[in-house]
Amino acid sequence: MNHTGTSLKENLLSYFDDILVEISDEHRLTISCKKDSVITILSSLNRNGYNHLALISCVDWIKDNELELVYIISAYTEDSEKGKMNILVKTKIAREKPELLTVMSIYENAEPYERELHELYGINFKGHPRLIPLLLEREYEIPPFRKDFDTRKYVQDVFDKIPFVEDKKGRK
Numbered sequence: 601m602n603h604t605g606t607s608l609k610e611n612l613l614s615y616f617d618d619i620l621v622e623i624s625d626e627h628r629l630t631i632s633c634k635k636d637s638v639i640t641i642l643s644s645l646n647r648n649g650y651n652h653l654a655l656i657s658c659v660d661w662i663k664d665n666e667l668e669l670v671y672i673i674s675a676y677t678e679d680s681e682k683g684k685m686n687i688l689v690k691t692k693i694a695r696e697k698p699e700l701l702t703v704m705s706i707y708e709n710a711e712p713y714e715r716e717l718h719e720l721y722g723i724n725f726k727g728h729p730r731l732i733p734l735l736l737e738r739e740y741e742i743p744p745f746r747k748d749f750d751t752r753k754y755v756q757d758v759f760d761k762i763p764f765v766e767d768k769k770g771r772k
Contacts, residue, residue: 604685605629611648616641635700638691642671642706647739650675650687653707656714657722662747666692667721669700693723695746702728720745 605623612621612631620632631642650673659668671689675682689757693700702725703710714725715734721741725731742749 602712604682606646608685608687608707612641612644615644626684627644627684628688630690632690635693638669638671638689639701639703639706641689642673642703643685645673645689646706649677649682650685652676653703653709653713654686654701656710656717658717658723658745660695660721660745660747661692662695664692667695667698667723668692669717671703698723699726700724701726704728719743722746 605626606755608629609623612619615678616633616637618634621635622632624630631641643689652674654672654674655670656665656674659670662666664738669691673687673689674685691700697722700723702714704714704727711728711730712734715724715731718725718731719734719736720743736744740749740754744754746758
């Protein structure tokens with residue numbers, strides 16, 4: 601465990617209640633928190649030099665009826681220890697009507713990640729100025745990256761309606 605991770609962990613635990621901070625290896629620190637703390641924690645990390653949002657990801661915990669958002673943060677810095685540290689900020693939200701505040705005021709580059717998660721998981725990022733389609737051409741009853749999305753039914757509904765090339769040839 602390096603000094604940067606240990607001091608960051610101690611600092612976070614002294615400022616925030618109801619968070620869990622784990623150091624999984626010398627360059628990775630994971631913060632688990634409630635959704636209401638995400639903005640405050642990310643703001644604090646940004647002010648302390650962790651100014652690069654590398655990714656926002658999502659995990660569908662269907663059995664728990666929750667979605668878990670994972671923000672991956674790092675630092676653009678000359679400080680060799682801080683620059684190697686990757687911070688994962690995790691929070692869980694309900695699968696039904698999933699909603700969270702946008703983090704675009706902290707990390708401007710969150711814009712496409714939040715659009716993607718809105719489209720693929722159905723998460724509403726309150727305050728996001730452009731939650732418009734990013735990747736997909738059509739709307740889905742269930743967002744397509746959720747575990748209860750029926751891929752086989754989708755393929756059957758969409759592609760069984762397309763005639764085979766051989767069928768087209770026979771119609772001349």
